[in-house]
Ligand SMILES: Cc1ncc(C[n+]2csc(CCOP(=O)(O)OP(=O)(O)O)c2C)c(N)n1
């Protein structure tokens with residue numbers, strides 16, 4: 001988005017606030033929207049995203065959810081058959097694992113098996129808990145797990161303004177939409193319009209125009225890629241950078257067009273590299289744009305083992321700027337030649353933050 | 367009990383140094399449950415715990431140094447820094463597993479009891495759970511299975527009235543926890559969870575029954591957590607519970623209750639108490655030093671142990 005000069009018109013808020021606005025706007029517009037969460041109105045209110053809803057809406061629409069993820073997902077699906085638009089918010093992606101049967105069978109397939117007589121307009125918000133030693137069972141993103149399932153939509157918002165619009169679109173959508181929110185993206189600040197608006201949840205968005213290499217990333221990794229793009233511009237490498245946003249349905253028209261121009265493709269997954277969304281993208285692009293590819297496509301993503309708690313293990317674990325540069329250096333000799341100075345530049349420009357916190361304000365404890 | 371209290375108070379004190387970089391769920395105020403139960407067990411008996419695992423682990427004689435090192439994220443920790451505070455275990459002490467997902471370990475504990483039953487060995491399994499746990503289906507599925515198979519297991523529900531910031535009354539109807547067990551034909555008892563002697567006495571009885579193939583049991587212990595759900599601080603200021611409620615339970619602090627009992631029955635006095643605190647604090651400080659000095663794991667170890 002181009003920077004506006006008129007600063008008074010900019011309303012800068014963090015991603016978590018933008019998401020909350022999206023929830024509120026959608027619920028104001030449609031009385032069928034109802035909310036479910038564990039601690040939906042408690043002092044923390046799902047990282048602030050469901051704060052004070054009970055003050056704005058009829059209390060019947062704000063449902064405190066017992067620790068019954070499986071049943072309560074089914075409850076939401078059942079209510080949605082009859083016209084409600086439930087939004088379930090879970091503090092961690094992993095809590096949805098208890099509800100996989102409901103999500104994969106009933107949510108994803110009821111429209112299909114009923115030959116369109118039922119629809120399941122529910123939104124399942126799942127938050128990726130990375131950071132502060134959350135450990136192997138509290139920090140996964142698992143977007144590829146949900147993206148396997150026909151009938152579900154899976155989105156991964158990155159920037160605040162887009163996140164608000166995507167949330168509204170997800171709520172208006174007549175299909176079950178799984179929203180994978182990275183809690184580090186909750187801290188990203190940006191201008192967010194103060195009104196009801198939708199952002200499409202159909203395809204990626206190009207966020208940087210370049211002719212040299214196509215990079216497709218999502219969620220937090222988009223930020224890493226933007227950083228890389230900025231540094232490499234000085235070396236005359238221009239990245240055609242896409243925020244994937246929507247993992248399912250996977251609409252690759254724009255990516256194909258880009259690869260036909262650049263001949264080079266890198267994917268950066270939030271979750272695992274193996275059997276990740278990037279695997280599917282690379283496979284599709286290889287099938288359809290084989291003759292345009294000048295180099296073998298490259299996938300970056302989480303490695304093939306769990307994420308432990310201790311920060312000691314985590315050096316080189318996440319797909320960060322350094323990893324992306326390393327992979328890019330296989331495509332561009334100029335990066336290899338200037339490797340040291342590029343790395344120094346990265347160090348200089350990086351916020352000096354420990355590996356396990358999203359923001360200087362973050363001090364734990366969870 | 368005092369030992370566990372002092373360990374956790376030191377965790378709370380040192381947490382602000384930002385060297386313990388994982389969530390910590392303290393049991394301060396709930397120690398009588400862990401100690402009353404675990405003190406009745408033998409080394410061979412096994413326990414399973416939750417996200418709030420420190421007190422269970424220590425009460426079952428889990429290694430303090432390894433626990434602290436784990437919380438500090440060190441290679442010398444009980445999981446080598448892989449799990450953090452919510453995954454504590456010490457196999458040799460019979461702390462088989464702690465699992466951070468609510469209710470997840472209830473089924474594991476049931477499996478442990480099934481093993482004893484098949485092997486015809488006499489050890490008993492304890493499944494520690496919170497009042498929130500009974501809202502998950504897996505609690506009921508596990509009790510049903512344990513009941514039809516008469517498994518040697520005691521499900522110990524620590525009812526501290528809250529799941530995070532939400533009071534029990536907002537999550538469950540008014541009824542006793544005993545009824546939940548009884549619905550599965552599991553004999554169920556509720557008792558004051560802040561009275562360590564009572565908890566101990568009842569546990570000993572139930573253990574005997576379990577060994578005579580008269581398990582399983584559901585034991586509900588009413589108690590209260592003094593600090594915030596997760597983290598080192600008090601949180602009465604944020605408004606989900608009242609100062610009055612807090613003070614009411616503070617008066618029933620399990621350590622105070624037991625101290626009074628000791629004074630009444632065994633000529634115990636304040637000076638004994640101070641001396642005990644001092645000697646325990648010394649031991650605990652040494653363990654903290656060990657944890658702080660231990661090395662962080664090397665990143666190259668991260669890919670180990672994915673497969674057996
Ligand atoms: C399946 C699942 N849902 C939600 C959570 C988040 N969570 C962690 S602890 C907790 C509260 C559990 O309450 P209770 O069982 O009473 O234990 P207490 O914290 O009071 O010891 C919740 C909801 C989780 N860890 N796992």
Ligand SMILES: [Mg+2]
Nearest residue numbers: 496497528529
């Ligand atoms: Mg509780």
